[in-house]
Amino acid sequence: MKRTKITDKITYVEPNSMANFSSCAGIIVQSKNKVMIDMNMGAKETPGLIEQEKPDAVILTHYHLDxxxxxxxxNTFSDAVIFIPEAEAPYLTSLDFFIEHTAGPSSIAEKWKAFTVNMGYKPLDRYECYNELTTFKDMAPEVVLVATPGHSPSHTSFYFPDEKIIQRLEAGMTKQEIIRQGVFFLNxxxxSEPMSFFLNMWDTNMYNHHEALIKEGGLMAFFPEIKPMLKLF
Structure with a gap:
């Protein structure tokens, strides 16, 4: 993993890989208490990181698997309190709810459920909820919650007024990094050349194609009949 010290109190941490929705970048806030936000470094590195850092609290910005x-x-490697978005608690505490409201009744539901469980989804039973009115003044008074829905129903960003920093934690990869890691072709x-050049060109074209499709409204714009199947709108 890679650590980048942003300020004396804020450290940005990136996993070695964000492939297969198995990890994401996060931040560690060292204030009155130590707070980890979206600190998923992958199944191999996360337990050791939690043991090493010994957080007092962890915060999820949203329910997405990564x-x-x-x-x-x-709960296994620390005594930290887990804070989750109040409006997304059903996704994080019930596998059935998660599957119903992501895959819906479509034909992929069972495969999506198997994938979700295989990824490591486990319903939370020890947690506290937060919303846009919550403050963490007793643990990290520097942190101000900002509601930024869209990426998920109640996605939350974190504003640090003293440093004039706002941290959104849902992507973490540039276009170049995604292409390098692989859209269709890994490694x-x-x-060797010239095949390497061809594969990079192909992945670049595929990235550009999908990006253009999203800007035009995504699959929903071209196949509106799938909307009721997914129960997303």
Whole structure:
């Protein structure tokens, strides 16, 4: 993992890989207490990181798997309190609710459920909820919650007024990093030229194609009949 010290109190941490929705970048806030936000470094590194840092609290910005599955390690390797978005608690505490409101009744539901469980989803039973009115003044008074829904129903960002920093934690990868890691082809650096050039060109074109599709409204715009199947709108 890579650590970047942003201020004396804020450290940005990136996993070695964000492939397969198995990890995400996060931050550690060292204030009155130590707070970890979305600190999913992957199944191998997260337990050791929690043991090493000994957080007093962890905060999830939203329910998506890459940002939430690491909480299964928190109760095992620390005494930290887990804070989750109030409006997204059903996603994080019930597998059935999670599947119903992400895959819906579509034909992929069972496969999605198997994937979700295999990723490490476990319903939370020890947690506290927060919303946009919550303050963490007793633990980290520097942190101001900002509601930024859209990426998820109640996605939350974190504003640090003294440093004039706002931290959103849902992507973490640039276009170049995604292409390098692989859209269709992994380990391109291990392939000799001219095939390496061809694979990079293909992944770049595929990225641009999907980006353009999203800007035009995504699959929903071209196939509106799938909307009721997914129960997302």
């Amino acid at each position: 940002h939430s599955i690491w909480t299964r390690h928190v 391109k650096e291990k392939v």
